[in-house]
Structures are given as C-alpha cells and as structure tokens.
Amino acid sequence: MTDILPSSPAASVVNAPRRYRFATEVVTVDNSDDPHNAASVPIYQTATFKQKGATASGEYDYSRSGNPTRTHVENHLAKIMGAERALVVTSGMGALDVITRLVRSGEEIIAGDDLYGGTNRLLSFLAKSQNVKTHHIDTTKSDSILPYLSDKTRLVLLESPTNPLIKITDIPTISKYVHERCPNALVVVDNTMMSPYLQRPLELGADISYHSGTKYLSGHHDLMAGVIGAKTASVGDELYYVINATGCGLSPFDSWLLLRGVKTLAVRMDKQQASCVRIADYLEAQGFKVHFPGLLSHPQYELHKSMSSGPGAVLSFETGDTGISERIVEGTKLWSISVSFGCVNSLISMPCRMSHASIPAHIRAERSLPEDLIRLCVGIEDVEDLLEDLEQALTIAGALPTPSK
Numbered sequence: 001m002t003d004i005l006p007s008s009p010a011a012s013v014v015n016a017p018r019r020y021r022f023a024t025e026v027v028t029v030d031n032s033d034d035p036h037n038a039a040s041v042p043i044y045q046t047a048t049f050k051q052k053g054a055t056a057s058g059e060y061d062y063s064r065s066g067n068p069t070r071t072h073v074e075n076h077l078a079k080i081m082g083a084e085r086a087l088v089v090t091s092g093m094g095a096l097d098v099i100t101r102l103v104r105s106g107e108e109i110i111a112g113d114d115l116y117g118g119t120n121r122l123l124s125f126l127a128k129s130q131n132v133k134t135h136h137i138d139t140t141k142s143d144s145i146l147p148y149l150s151d152k153t154r155l156v157l158l159e160s161p162t163n164p165l166i167k168i169t170d171i172p173t174i175s176k177y178v179h180e181r182c183p184n185a186l187v188v189v190d191n192t193m194m195s196p197y198l199q200r201p202l203e204l205g206a207d208i209s210y211h212s213g214t215k216y217l218s219g220h221h222d223l224m225a226g227v228i229g230a231k232t233a234s235v236g237d238e239l240y241y242v243i244n245a246t247g248c249g250l251s252p253f254d255s256w257l258l259l260r261g262v263k264t265l266a267v268r269m270d271k272q273q274a275s276c277v278r279i280a281d282y283l284e285a286q287g288f289k290v291h292f293p294g295l296l297s298h299p300q301y302e303l304h305k306s307m308s309s310g311p312g313a314v315l316s317f318e319t320g321d322t323g324i325s326e327r328i329v330e331g332t333k334l335w336s337i338s339v340s341f342g343c344v345n346s347l348i349s350m351p352c353r354m355s356h357a358s359i360p361a362h363i364r365a366e367r368s369l370p371e372d373l374i375r376l377c378v379g380i381e382d383v384e385d386l387l388e389d390l391e392q393a394l395t396i397a398g399a400l401p402t403p404s405k
C-alpha cells in the first residue's frame with residue numbers, strides 16, 4: 001500500500017505518516033487541503049471550474065473528469081481497500097460495466113455459477129452484443145477453472161461468499177492459477193457481501209475489487225454507488241479512462257453521502273454481524289438448513305475464516321416448502337420485504353422471486369438454487385426484537401410447532 005494515492009484527475013495529498021487499525025482509518029478522512037479547515041468535506045456542486053488562463057489548466061476543469069468531493073471519497077476508499085487507486089461510479093452495476101469494458105470482442109470471461117442476478121444479465125448482454133463469452137464454473141472447486149484458462153481469458157470474476165447460497169471461493173488459489181497461466185488476465189472480486197472491513201481481496205491476490213456502494217459502504221439505502229479498487233496504477237488509469245469517456249463518475253452529492261456513510265462501516269458491521277450470528281444459531285437450532293459462513297456446519301468454514309475477519313450479516317435458509325417460505329416472508333413485521341442488503345434496517349426476501357428472478361428458472365435449477373430459499377439481511381435493530389419477530393412469523397407460517405397454551 002502506498003502513502004500517496006493518485007486520484008482522478010488531481011490528487012489531494014494524502015498524508016499518512018502512520019497507519020491505524022481499520023475502525024480508526026475508516027472514520028478518519030483526510031481533509032487537510034481544505035482552505036477553510038471544514039471538518040466535513042464540502043459538496044462541490046459544480047459542473048465546471050474556472051481556469052487561470054487560456055493555457056493554464058487547474059487541478060479540475062469539468063466534473064465528469066474530476067470533482068474534489070469525488071476525489072476525497074476515492075482517496076479515502078483507496079486507503080481502506082488497500083488499493084493503489086479507487087474510483088467511484090453511479091452504481092455497482094456501473095462499476096462492473098466499467099471493468100468489463102477492458103475486455104475486447106473475442107476474449108473470454110470466467111465467472112462463478114452463483115452470481116448476483118444483475119451480473120448475470122450484464123454478462124449475457126456482453127455475450128450477445130460484444131461476442132464476449134463467459135464460462136460459468138463452480139468456484140468452490142478451485143481446479144474447475146483450469147480447463148477454461150487460455151490466452152483468450154481476460155477477466156476472472158469471483159464472489160465470496162456468493163449470494164444467496166453463501167458458497168466460498170478460494171481467492172488466493174484461483175488468483176495464483178490465473179496469474180501463472182494467463183499473464184494478460186485480471187482477477188476481479190465482487191466484495192459487496194463482505195465490505196473492505198471484513199475482507200480485502202487485493203491483499204488476497206486479486207487485481208481489481210469492486211463493491212456496490214449501495215450496500216454496506218453507504219449503509220442506509222439512500223444512494224446508489226459503485227466502488228472500484230485497482231491494485232496497480234496502470235489498471236487504475238485504464239479504468240479512469242473509461243469512466244471519463246462514458247461519464248459515469250459519481251455525482252458530488254452522492255460522493256458526499258457515500259463518504260458520510262462509510263465512516264460508520266465498522267461499527268455498523270460489528271453490530272449487524274453479531275446479531276446475524278445469533279439468528280443463524282437460532283435457525284439452525286430449529287432444524288432449518290442454514291447457509292452462513294459463521295456456522296461450524298458450513299462446509300467451507302475454515303476457508304472463509306482464512307480470508308476474512310468475520311462471517312458478515314447475510315444468511316439464507318431453506319424451509320423445504322415454497323408456500324411456507326412465502327408465509328414467513330409475509331408474516332414478519334420488523335423485517336422489510338426488500339431486495340438488497342447492507343442497510344441499517346433488517347430485510348427479508350425470497351431470492352428466486354425477487355433479486356434472482358431475472359435468472360431463468362431452468363438455470364436456477366441447474367445451479368441448485370432452492371425455490372424455497374429465504375434470505376435474511378440483518379440490520380442494527382435490537383436482536384431480541386428481530387428474533388421475536390422472526391419467531392412469530394415462523395409460527396404463523398407453520399414452520400415451527402405451535403406452542404401449547
């Protein structure tokens with residue numbers, strides 16, 4: 001990790017004489033270049049910047065190319081992601097769009113088989129419109145990538161844990177395979193489920209890590225953003241070129257909101273994760289099949305632990321019956337029925353009906369995505385209230401024995 005982080009296009013100097021632990025770093029934003037010593041980075045709500053002369057150009061000229069509020073959030077995120085350069089765009093899918101523009105027609109992508117629904121949609125679009133083929137592999141078996149690695153491979157797109165089946169990918173092993181065999185390929189990790197607090201893929205061997213900033217990084221479901229971190233300056237420059245060329249850089253106001261939200265990432269995640277562990281234990285004790293990397297029963301418990309500092313705050317469980325699952329989801333009062341996760345409020349959903357409905361049913365079946373699966377995304381409410389609400393919904397749905405009065 002370097003102390004001086006390049007930004008887009010002008011660097012605000014990052015003075016980092018010493019590094020602190022994550023929870024300290026994430027709340028400590030360097031704003032030492034502010035002319036009025038503002039404690040909070042101001043919103044530079046401007047499209048253009050006046051220049052000193054016809055030929056003298058200042059740090060900024062036009063907000064599509066660069067804006068001080070965006071630069072601050074990018075420098076701050078680079079620091080907490082361990083990236084040489086971070087870039088912020090208008091959504092998580094926008095981030096993936098920028099990354100996939102590094103792929104040329106005829107080149108190939110290798111990706112997991114339990115991907116975020118929107119990622120699948122974008123990859124299908126690339127196959128049809130750009131002649132970019134994607135091979136889907138079971139990333140829980142690292143060796144399954146070997147037959148597909150070739151001189152055509154440009155991107156290897158991984159998630160860990162996957163969502164909603166919570167499968168774990170061995171990022172160091174797969175990165176090693178890719179870098180040994182395909183010097184031209186980039187390992188890209190969608191780290192949205194973990195956030196940089198719990199897992200930093202660039203330290204595990206990935207070349208690019210990206211996040212939906214809509215989720216944990218901002219934390220309040222009040223903005224959409226995408227965050228890309230590049231391990232090297234040259235990849236960072238290529239990505240910046242695409243962002244400036246296509247105009248998807250994050251707006252000043254949303255950059256400010258993201259910077260405001262991310263400061264509480266560690267404290268939110270600690271609380272959400274602790275509650276999620278309680279809820280996972282409760283559901284497992286009731287006899288449900290629970291998918292959560294914090295449970296000893298998870299088949300890849302050790303692998304997850306070796307890459308990250310916690311299991312996160314998203315779990316899924318099976319009830320064995322779609323009707324029961326629907327009644328549970330509709331029977332909760334505190335848990336909002338909503339797609340997405342990473343918000344301070346708790347959410348419940350049925351992935352096959354909601355976030356993953358864009359994946360055709362036969363492919364869901366092929367990838368053994370159970371139709372009755374329920375996903376819980378735990379917020380910061382009191383965990384006793386969350387457990388009570390869940391229990392009454394399970395009881396109403398007939399998923400638990402009715403208590404005898």
Ligand SMILES: *Cc1c(COP(=O)(O)O)cnc(C)c1O
Pocket residue numbers: 091092093094116118119163190192193211212213214215224225226340
């Ligand atoms: C939400 C999400 C995305 C897409 O991000 P948006 O901000 O909604 O565009 C990508 N990957 C994962 C894992 C997500 O959860």
